[in-house]
Amino acid sequence: MKDFTLSAYERYLKEIKRSFSLVLRFDEFLQKQVPPQSFCIIRHDVDRRPGNALLMAEIEKRLAVRSTYYFRVKHHAFKPDIIRRISEMGHEVGYHYECLTDSRGDVRAALKDFEIKLLTLREIAPVNTISMHGSPLSRFDNRDLWRDGKNHDLLLQKHSILGEIYLDIDYSEIAYISDTGRNWSRERSNIRDRVESGLNPDFADGEGLLDYLKARPHPRIIMLFHPERWNERALDRGISYFFDLAVNSCKQLRNLALHTK
Numbered sequence: 001m002k003d004f005t006l007s008a009y010e011r012y013l014k015e016i017k018r019s020f021s022l023v024l025r026f027d028e029f030l031q032k033q034v035p036p037q038s039f040c041i042i043r044h045d046v047d048r049r050p051g052n053a054l055l056m057a058e059i060e061k062r063l064a065v066r067s068t069y070y071f072r073v074k075h076h077a078f079k080p081d082i083i084r085r086i087s088e089m090g091h092e093v094g095y096h097y098e099c100l101t102d103s104r105g106d107v108r109a110a111l112k113d114f115e116i117k118l119l120t121l122r123e124i125a126p127v128n129t130i131s132m133h134g135s136p137l138s139r140f141d142n143r144d145l146w147r148d149g150k151n152h153d154l155l156l157q158k159h160s161i162l163g164e165i166y167l168d169i170d171y172s173e174i175a176y177i178s179d180t181g182r183n184w185s186r187e188r189s190n191i192r193d194r195v196e197s198g199l200n201p202d203f204a205d206g207e208g209l210l211d212y213l214k215a216r217p218h219p220r221i222i223m224l225f226h227p228e229r230w231n232e233r234a235l236d237r238g239i240s241y242f243f244d245l246a247v248n249s250c251k252q253l254r255n256l257a258l259h260t261k
């Protein structure tokens with residue numbers, strides 16, 4: 001199987017549907033008082049190429065699966081027509097924020113920027129949950145914006161957000177599977193995209209992931225797919241492969257620099 005293609009994505013979805021009777025959006029999950037015994041949540045961080053997100057959303061719609069799409073509010077990801085269409089298909093739209101890295105650590109400016117961009121996105125679709133953009137090359141971590149309890153209250157109360165999905169979900173009994181770094185291994189290149197989970201499934205390749213979904217998935221899983229990585233055309237796959245390769249090399253260099261300081 002050629003991985004990181006839309007056909008591979010469809011195969012994963014079919015196995016998810018077979019193995020999980022409950023496929024939730026993050027807003028649905030965060031509204032539950034007690035997490036269900038078994039569920040799968042499918043998350044997409046739309047960093048670039050929103051057209052790919054639309055293609056994935058259409059496949060999900062065809063298979064009657066609903067998922068969550070976190071959009072950056074920046075020119076290359078922010079396409080109102082696409083966001084609206086994805087929302088109208090029954091998927092959740094969330095905000096993929098990067099205010100603290102954009103403001104280079106200035107919390108006050110970041111909060112202002114967050115408010116403006118959240119309003120912009122809410123003009124297009126309801127927004128109830130948020131996820132940070134990893135900004136791998138920045139020394140700032142966007143999640144730090146909410147570490148101060150006052151700011152976190154502001155997020156939940158003033159902005160009526162149900163939760164920041166890295167900070168407000170207990171992952172200890174949730175298996176987290178992410179395509180970050182264009183592989184299915186937690187140890188390779190995933191610097192910020194980590195959660196504190198006791199369950200860490202690792203797969204050598206897409207076939208390994210497919211077998212897992214088919215035969216023995218953990219009862220609670222959250223999966224992250226970046227739409228820009230999933231292309232049907234070989235040329236697009238090539239471009240996206242080299243982009244990931246370059247970013248991974250930068251992350252490794254940065255890691256090396258941090259560890260030798």
Ligand SMILES: [Zn+2]
Pocket residue numbers: 045046047096132133134135
């Ligand atoms: Zn991102």
